[in-house]
Amino acid sequence: MKPDELSDCIGSSDVSGEGTVSQVKLSSTESRSFGRPPSPASQSELKRRRLARTRAAAIQTLILAGIVAAVLAFLGMVWAGLRRHGIGFSLDFLEQPAGFNLSEGLTIAKSPHGLSLVPFNSQQTYAQALFAGFYNTLVVTLISIVLATVVGVIVGVGRMSRNWIVKTWAWAFVELIRNTPLLIQLIFWYFAVLLQLPSLADASLLHGALIASRQGVFIPWLVATPAFSRYAWFAGLAVAVFAIGVLLRTPGRRRAAFATGAGILVLGLAFAGRPFSIDMPQASAFSVAGGAGFSPEMASLIIALGVNFAAYVAEVVRGAVQSIDKGQWEAAAALGLAHRESLWVVVLPQAVRVILPSLGNLYVTVAKSTSFAIAIGFPDMFSVYGTVANQTGRALEGIIIVMVVYTLISLSISAIANLYNRHVMKKGAR
Amino acid sequence: MAMTIGRWARHNLFASPSSSLLSLVSIPLTLYVAIFAARWVLFTAHWSVVVDNLAVLLVGTFPGDQIWRALVAGAGLSALFGMTLGLVLIAKRWKRYVVIAAALAVAAAVSYGMQLQWLAGAFGCLSIALVACAATSRWPQIGRGMGLLWLLGVGALCALLVPAGVDRWGGLLLSVLVTVIATLLSLPVGILLAFGRNSRFSSLRLACSGYIELMRSVPLVCTVYWSWIIIPLVFPPDIHIPDLARGVAGFVLFYAAYAAEYVRAGIQSVPRGQSEAAQSLGFSKLDESFIVVLPQALKAVIPALVGNVLDLFNNVPALFIIGLTDFLKAGQTVLANPQYSSSQYEVYVFLFAAYLAIGSLISYGARRIELKMSEGAR
Numbered sequence: 052m053k054p055d056e057l058s059d060c061i062g063s064s065d066v067s068g069e070g071t072v073s074q075v076k077l078s079s080t081e082s083r084s085f086g087r088p089p090s091p092a093s094q095s096e097l098k099r100r101r102l103a104r105t106r107a108a109a110i111q112t113l114i115l116a117g118i119v120a121a122v123l124a125f126l127g128m129v130w131a132g133l134r135r136h137g138i139g140f141s142l143d144f145l146e147q148p149a150g151f152n153l154s155e156g157l158t159i160a161k162s163p164h165g166l167s168l169v170p171f172n173s174q175q176t177y178a179q180a181l182f183a184g185f186y187n188t189l190v191v192t193l194i195s196i197v198l199a200t201v202v203g204v205i206v207g208v209g210r211m212s213r214n215w216i217v218k219t220w221a222w223a224f225v226e227l228i229r230n231t232p233l234l235i236q237l238i239f240w241y242f243a244v245l246l247q248l249p250s251l252a253d254a255s256l257l258h259g260a261l262i263a264s265r266q267g268v269f270i271p272w273l274v275a276t277p278a279f280s281r282y283a284w285f286a287g288l289a290v291a292v293f294a295i296g297v298l299l300r301t302p303g304r305r306r307a308a309f310a311t312g313a314g315i316l317v318l319g320l321a322f323a324g325r326p327f328s329i330d331m332p333q334a335s336a337f338s339v340a341g342g343a344g345f346s347p348e349m350a351s352l353i354i355a356l357g358v359n360f361a362a363y364v365a366e367v368v369r370g371a372v373q374s375i376d377k378g379q380w381e382a383a384a385a386l387g388l389a390h391r392e393s394l395w396v397v398v399l400p401q402a403v404r405v406i407l408p409s410l411g412n413l414y415v416t417v418a419k420s421t422s423f424a425i426a427i428g429f430p431d432m433f434s435v436y437g438t439v440a441n442q443t444g445r446a447l448e449g450i451i452i453v454m455v456v457y458t459l460i461s462l463s464i465s466a467i468a469n470l471y472n473r474h475v476m477k478k479g480a481r
Numbered sequence: 482m483a484m485t486i487g488r489w490a491r492h493n494l495f496a497s498p499s500s501s502l503l504s505l506v507s508i509p510l511t512l513y514v515a516i517f518a519a520r521w522v523l524f525t526a527h528w529s530v531v532v533d534n535l536a537v538l539l540v541g542t543f544p545g546d547q548i549w550r551a552l553v554a555g556a557g558l559s560a561l562f563g564m565t566l567g568l569v570l571i572a573k574r575w576k577r578y579v580v581i582a583a584a585l586a587v588a589a590a591v592s593y594g595m596q597l598q599w600l601a602g603a604f605g606c607l608s609i610a611l612v613a614c615a616a617t618s619r620w621p622q623i624g625r626g627m628g629l630l631w632l633l634g635v636g637a638l639c640a641l642l643v644p645a646g647v648d649r650w651g652g653l654l655l656s657v658l659v660t661v662i663a664t665l666l667s668l669p670v671g672i673l674l675a676f677g678r679n680s681r682f683s684s685l686r687l688a689c690s691g692y693i694e695l696m697r698s699v700p701l702v703c704t705v706y707w708s709w710i711i712i713p714l715v716f717p718p719d720i721h722i723p724d725l726a727r728g729v730a731g732f733v734l735f736y737a738a739y740a741a742e743y744v745r746a747g748i749q750s751v752p753r754g755q756s757e758a759a760q761s762l763g764f765s766k767l768d769e770s771f772i773v774v775l776p777q778a779l780k781a782v783i784p785a786l787v788g789n790v791l792d793l794f795n796n797v798p799a800l801f802i803i804g805l806t807d808f809l810k811a812g813q814t815v816l817a818n819p820q821y822s823s824s825q826y827e828v829y830v831f832l833f834a835a836y837l838a839i840g841s842l843i844s845y846g847a848r849r850i851e852l853k854m855s856e857g858a859r
Binding site for chain 2: 110111114115118125128129132133135136212213214215217220226227229230231232234235236237238243258264269323380389390391415419420421422423425426446447450453454457458461462465
């Protein structure tokens with residue numbers, strides 16, 4: 052999907068908040084002030100205006116009544132249809148035990164000390180199953196967003212490279228990805244790449260640091276050492292100093308605070324010892340110990356979404372850089388900066404303000420696109436819903452829950468993007 | 482100023498030390514990839530799996546004795562596409578299109594002679610598309626009422642295809658049909674929503690923007706599945722509604738919201754003076770919106786709307802959720818056959834190539850329209 056283009060031409064109603072929307076408001080107030088001057092109107096004119104106002108109010112009421120009636124009629128028809136098929140509408144099924152297992156995913160459960168996240172098992176309820184799906188959706192969304200942003204910025208910069216081969220590769224990547232469906236990419240990654248990898252016994256890349264097998268992908272991860280609790284004191288202190296640094300106004304003091312924080316972190320290393328050690332994945336014949344693992348489904352979903360949206364991010368980055376005034380490049384060149392320095396130091400920081408609203412829209416689309424996971428059997432929220440609906444027959448109730456949750460996810464991503472955007476705009480305005 | 486290869490390479494490959502380093506790494510890599518790909522395509526791959534299953538890939542499980550309907554529909558759709566494309570292509574090149582079309586027609590005849598009916602049909606459709614393309618690029622006045630032609634043409638083609646059984650439609654034909662139908666239906670809804678969102682009446686504005694924002698924040702798969710569930714509940718039990726219509730309704734609901742946002746952007750781009758001029762000429766509010774503002778608004782966002790069509794086409798595979806066999810699903814059905822399961826790369830590469838060809842054509846069209854309009858504005 053191309054929310055980037057959408058926001059390009061609309062200025063995005065929900066994400067940018069700043070650009071076009073405020074302009075629109077401006078122009079509407081403008082027109083009002085240019086409208087009829089508040090001259091002492093004649094009696095008939097007053098009467099005419101009152102009449103117009105009454106008519107407008109009547110039309111408003113009629114429209115409102117029409118909308119409400121249409122919605123009610125629709126609900127009534129659905130209700131009648133449900134009755135006709137002998138299905139009611141209730142959310143009781145959420146409390147019943149699920150009786151099926153999910154291949155992965157954590158859910159909320161009651162434990163001796165409050166609520167905690169535990170792996171889902173078949174004794175838990177349908178609600179908990181849906182939560183596990185929600186958890187999986189969130190994890191995949193977050194990792195894919197990070198991956199897409201990093202790869203996308205690299206490809207976007209590659210498209211503006213002066214090196215012809217790099218430029219062409221980046222162009223070909225973007226065209227291939229954007230002109231083919233996400234679903235075929237996802238299916239290709241899963242069936243034709245991930246499932247074709249060697250089995251665990253003879254899979255290893257980069258001298259064992261990365262294990263890519265058809266049982267899953269495993270990467271090194273950090274684990275806490277015994278020194279972790281001692282180090283936590285230093286880390287806490289450093290965080291406090293950093294927080295103070297963020298609040299400070301003068302750049303010099305802020306820099307000093309950040310330096311102090313970094314110093315505390317280093318001191319902590321000296322006094323308390325290393326808080327983390329790198330845990331390398333160790334493969335045996337059937338399982339992997341250590342490291343962090345992704346199932347083939349999750350890995351292919353993350354790769355497919357990350358790679359797909361990287362192409363869109365690349366286009367956003369390129370469009371934003373092109374929108375920066377040529378004079379900026381020339382000024383940078385006049386100051387003696389090389390092409391690359393001008394790009395990274397002068398142009399990209401300005402382009403960020405153009406990029407952000409589009410990126411927010413893209414991130415919403417990433418979250419929505421995780422629902423394709425059902426095609427490869429990854430238990431995201433929508434595919435867990437599919438199983439639940441199959442078992443309970445509560446298709447309508449379930450889809451309403453799922454749609455509400457997706458709406459909440461989208462709205463919160465938009466809200467975060469909006470907040471961050473406002474923050475950046477404010478900083479730029481100074 | 483003739484550019485020698487040496488100078489070109491110095492400028493584009495070895496402009497700076499880091500660029501040279503990149504080139505030294507990327508040139509061998511590119512050559513390796515190119516040789517590997519060429520060897521695979523020409524020698525290693527067994528393309529027989531695609532040729533044998535071309536019928537499934539193109540029309541799914543369409544009944545064999547009704548196949549002429551699918552062929553006529555394919556030809557009609559090709560003609561419509563060709564005509565539309567011809568309007569935006571470079572007019573001077575129409576002779577070239579005719580030559581290519583003739584070559585394709587010969588290829589179609591040859592492959593028909595070799596008993597490869599499907600290949601013949603595909604070549605024939607391409608040839609028709611190119612002839613139509615040449616016709617409209619030579620005589621643009623043919624394409625004056627293209628929108629109406631699309632509406633009538635697709636209606637006629639659907640009427641032609643319905644007797645074969647709506648549930649039997651599949652493959653590439655289904656993908657294209659769903660794209661076209663959903664586009665044609667969602668655009669008017671989107672226009673109404675856009676005007677609703679810009680309305681003077683706050684209640685209408687609220688309802689329209691609520692609908693648009695809701696649709697834009699749920700996944701397409703959800704919308705399609707929801708409409709698939711809800712439609713049989715709403716209609717009386719004695720009316721049978723095919724799965725396809727239930728799915729397409731979801732697409733229309735979903736893409737109407739997106740179309741509305743594009744159209745709204747277009748409406749906002751129309752100068753205020755236009756509607757003020759209409760008001761001073763005594764136009765009613767309705768006439769002002771639909772006669773003065775809308776045509777200009779639509780013209781401004783045609784490239785974005787074409788991009789939306791590409792997006793729709795790329796999302797048609799979501800129909801798998803309600804068990805329909807679109808192009809991608811048809812490929813997966815072929816691979817589900819144990820006989821062919823070993824040649825999945827061939828099938829996927831064919832699907833990628835076909836999707837890429839159609840998608841690139843659509844985005845090329847969008848780019849051309851944008852170019853043409855910026856020329857006109859100058």
